[in-house]
Amino acid sequence: FEIGDTIQLTLYDGNKKIPFTGTLMASTNSSDDTFLIADEVLQQLITETNPASAIYITVQPEKFESVKAQIDTLQQENTKFMFKSYDEELGIAKQLIRTIQYTIYGLLIVIGIIGYISLINTMITSILVRKKELGILQAIGLSDKQLRQMIHREGMFFTLGTLVLSLTIGNGLGYLLVRIIINTQILTISQYEYPITQTLVLIVAVVIGQIAITVFVNRYIHKQSLVERMRD
Secondary structure: OOOOOEEEEEEEEOOEEEEEEEEOOOOOOOOOOOOOOOHHHHHHHOOOOOOOOOOOOOOOHHHHHHHHHHHHHHHHHOOOOOOOOHHHHHHHHHHHHHHHHHHHHHHHHHHHHHHHHHHHHHHHHHHHHOHHHHHHHHHOOOOHHHHHHHHHHHHHHHHHHHHHHHHHHHHHHHHHHHHHHHHHOOOOOOOOOOOHHHHHHHHHHHHHHHHHHHHHHHHHHOOOOHHHHHHO
16 A cells, blocks of 8 residues: 555444545554544444444553553453553563574574684684694794784684674675565564674674684694694
8 A cells, every 4th residue: 555545445333334435644554454544534434333442551650550450350350351461561572582582692603603613624724734834934933922923813814804794794784684674574673773782792702712713723833843843
């Protein structure tokens, strides 16, 4: 539907069918299959039946629990009524969101561990391939400190590359995915919020991980003596 469209509906007043034709004047984000009509117009069309299907009750915070208990008692006495309280519905929604978040975060942790293992393998392989070359460099004057700095800079190259790709392509694809979800209404998402906290955690985790990998690789290299490395 678009604003200005003419729609035809059938209203029911008891057993009586009332054809209704109206023009769509505005839209809300409440539901795709719900239409709102002015109360005065509805009362003119339906005269025999009470069309109320839901009652929303707002109370002062200090009286919430008391009113909730009384309404809950009324609901239990009459099975035609169904009662939902805001705090319970909010709790259910938050629990659902937490379940989805923990599932996705768990998947991301697994992917992160695989990424760290791949990074460690890449750096160790690079060192093993150049072990004799590094041994020769140390033999002609490259100090252990300079070797650590070189390994650290190589690691920072991988780290910066990871962060650049994550913060540009990764965030860009994430924003694009959210916009697609909003436009297609696959999920009940209406706005995009940049994940600042998650981004900071990513940066800290990658940097700390890189430092740990650098220390590990450096210790791995120095397990062998300089002569053994040059001989290999």
